[in-house]
Amino acid sequence: MKKIAVIGAGIAGTTTAYALLKKGHSVTIIDSRRYPAMATSYANGGQLSASNAETWNTTKNVISGIKWMFTPDAPLLFNPSPEIQKYKWMLGFLWATIKGEHKKNTLETIDIAKKAREIYFKIADEEGIEFELLKKGILRFYDNEKEFKLDKEKVSWLDQEGMEWDILTTDEVKEIEPAFENNKNYEKILGGIYTKSDASGDIHKFCTNLEKVLVEKYSATLQLKTTVEHITKQQDKLVLTMRHENEIINDSFDNVVVCAGVNTQNFANMLGDKMNIYPVKGYSVTIDLKDDISKQCAPTVSLIDQPVKIVASRLGDRFRVAGTAELAGINTDIRQDRIKPLLRWVEKYFPNVSTETYTPWAGLRPMTPNMMPITKESKTSGVYYHAGHGHLGWTLSAQTAQVVADKIDST
Numbered sequence: 001m002k003k004i005a006v007i008g009a010g011i012a013g014t015t016t017a018y019a020l021l022k023k024g025h026s027v028t029i030i031d032s033r034r035y036p037a038m039a040t041s042y043a044n045g046g047q048l049s050a051s052n053a054e055t056w057n058t059t060k061n062v063i064s065g066i067k068w069m070f071t072p073d074a075p076l077l078f079n080p081s082p083e084i085q086k087y088k089w090m091l092g093f094l095w096a097t098i099k100g101e102h103k104k105n106t107l108e109t110i111d112i113a114k115k116a117r118e119i120y121f122k123i124a125d126e127e128g129i130e131f132e133l134l135k136k137g138i139l140r141f142y143d144n145e146k147e148f149k150l151d152k153e154k155v156s157w158l159d160q161e162g163m164e165w166d167i168l169t170t171d172e173v174k175e176i177e178p179a180f181e182n183n184k185n186y187e188k189i190l191g192g193i194y195t196k197s198d199a200s201g202d203i204h205k206f207c208t209n210l211e212k213v214l215v216e217k218y219s220a221t222l223q224l225k226t227t228v229e230h231i232t233k234q235q236d237k238l239v240l241t242m243r244h245e246n247e248i249i250n251d252s253f254d255n256v257v258v259c260a261g262v263n264t265q266n267f268a269n270m271l272g273d274k275m276n277i278y279p280v281k282g283y284s285v286t287i288d289l290k291d292d293i294s295k296q297c298a299p300t301v302s303l304i305d306q307p308v309k310i311v312a313s314r315l316g317d318r319f320r321v322a323g324t325a326e327l328a329g330i331n332t333d334i335r336q337d338r339i340k341p342l343l344r345w346v347e348k349y350f351p352n353v354s355t356e357t358y359t360p361w362a363g364l365r366p367m368t369p370n371m372m373p374i375t376k377e378s379k380t381s382g383v384y385y386h387a388g389h390g391h392l393g394w395t396l397s398a399q400t401a402q403v404v405a406d407k408i409d410s411t
């Protein structure tokens, strides 16, 4: 049995702790926040989506990105302020695009996503975790002929991973999700693509409910309001220097797994490891479905409006709508001009859903330039990274956590 510290109680840290505890190790989870999953794993789009596992490194996206820089309300917003990390990341993104690894990385991501989905379902069953899980698939829809055509053409290579990619007519879109209202906006929908094995659920509920199980059933230690400031190697032990309410604590471990989301880059800098994680900001609104009409009229199938890159998931009596990508550094300020398009989108397709009461949120996707998550060991032996899942941390973490736990177990 090893004594292992997991830094971060978001989805990456929670799933890592679970995988390690299942292997019989002693685990301490440390997070600087007062509660688990209060950073990016708080109010995301909710999708467990092998169907949305495509990496973004395409020439088309680079061209769209340049156009979007000059378009208000565009899915991508670029803040031109000078910041070395941002330009380093953008160059890395371009390089990954030029190398042409988009298809290979997408197929690998789909494979991880499918494995992760099964692990989540198993954890939910075995541990009795409630997180508004809906196994109703994910439906992409299109009101743009060019986008629809391009995505339909992907069937030929997505098939290699056994990816379900059912192409639907406009009528079939409504058969899958009857909540679409017959109005002029719905009539513009040209069709959709449906992945029936995908699912959706509340990442925050999953993390907080699983953390309870980790402590109560598997005897994990949860150290909150504690910030890890340094990791040093002393003989064969790893010593963490932590700050808890102005008190400095040192504790030693056999292994450390850094699952610190966008802060993982700071740990890599501290330990001299090569890493390129940038915070790509996104927004969500969580609408309270208070009245019966709103409850009836909000969709239950998780949706992707592909042309505008908005995702939506039903989470019990709430409806979550998320989107946008903003390159603006470590900054979680909520901008109304990024929230309004999400509310307008609800009104456009689901006009009977009241948006009177909603909670806006902004979070930072820990993103690598080629969109692939990191599960490697540091130059400081015994320290591992589990981070950089970008727009797919919820979708992928359960499987990548397993990869990290297997690596630790085999040393």
Ligand SMILES: Cc1cc2nc3c(=O)[nH]c(=O)nc-3n(C[C@H](O)[C@H](O)[C@H](O)COP(=O)(O)OP(=O)(O)OC[C@H]3O[C@@H](n4cnc5c(N)ncnc54)[C@H](O)[C@@H]3O)c2cc1C
Pocket: 007, 008, 009, 010, 011, 012, 013, 030, 031, 032, 033, 036, 037, 038, 039, 040, 041, 042, 043, 044, 045, 046, 047, 048, 049, 226, 227, 228, 229, 259, 260, 261, 262, 263, 264, 280, 281, 282, 283, 284, 311, 322, 323, 362, 363, 364, 365, 366, 387, 388, 389, 390, 391, 392, 393, 394, 395, 396
């Ligand atoms: C708008 C939006 C929509 C999204 N939609 C989806 C979706 O539909 N499906 C999907 O799969 N993914 C989605 N994502 C991505 C997903 O939410 C993230 O990839 C995931 O939550 C990242 O989890 P994490 O555990 O790596 O990081 P975090 O959740 O940020 O956790 C990191 C934790 O580390 C702690 N920490 C950091 N530094 C320290 C330190 N020094 N000491 C102690 N603790 C520390 C933090 O307090 C935090 O709790 C979305 C993201 C956004 C922003």
